[in-house]
Amino acid sequence: MENFFLAISLILGLLILLSLYRGVFGPTVFDRIIGVGFVGSKTLVILVLMGFIYKRVDMFVDISLAYSILIFIGTLVFAKYFQKKGAT
Amino acid sequence: MSIVAILFMLAGAFFFTMGVIGFLRFPDFYSRMHATGKGDTLGAVLMLTGLALYNLHSGFLLGNILVSIKLMFIAVFWFLANPTATHALLRAAFDSGLVPWTKDGKSVIEWPPK
Secondary structure, eight states: OHHHHHHHHHHHHHHHHHHHHHHHHOSSHHHHHHHHHHHHHHHHHHHHHHHHHHTOHHHHHHHHHHHHHHHHHHHHHHHHHTOSTTOO | OHHHHHHHHHHHHHHHHHHHHHHHHOSSHHHHHHHHHHHHHHHHHHHHHHHHHHTTTTOOOHHHHHHHHHHHHHHHHHHHHHHHHHHHHHHHHHHTTOOOOOSSSSOSSOSSOO
């Protein structure tokens, strides 16, 4: 089962690299914000998978919980900051 | 139990992959948001549900049940928070005057609408 978790983690890492393209070359600033949020949501799952691989789920779950709240607040703050006329 | 967990996690990986493909290939910001806002939410919720089910495979001990409850709490929080963040970001882009993409380059209605 550890091999399956490792394979899923590698697939998610590949998807993170692919979606970093929009974070770097995105035409507008909002594309970059979604790119960063997208990377964050995959990191959330990878953290729990790392906990299963290292057999320390009870520690990694708390880190993942705090990280999910951090992504949500970060996206909201960026959306509020760029919400003015002609910010693109 | 672990067969169901594997099925859940493969479905989550499928939705993540579809979200990334839509994120890379769609033409403008609003349609990219359409792909990521749904694929991202459902993928993360399915993955975390599968992991919470797999965590219970070694017996219903107190620590295992607590960790599974925490994982399901992350899933429920993400199911509520990610559409909220998507909506706030879309609202910010709309208010800052980002014009939607059309095939011939001119907008269908007068933009921005009143």
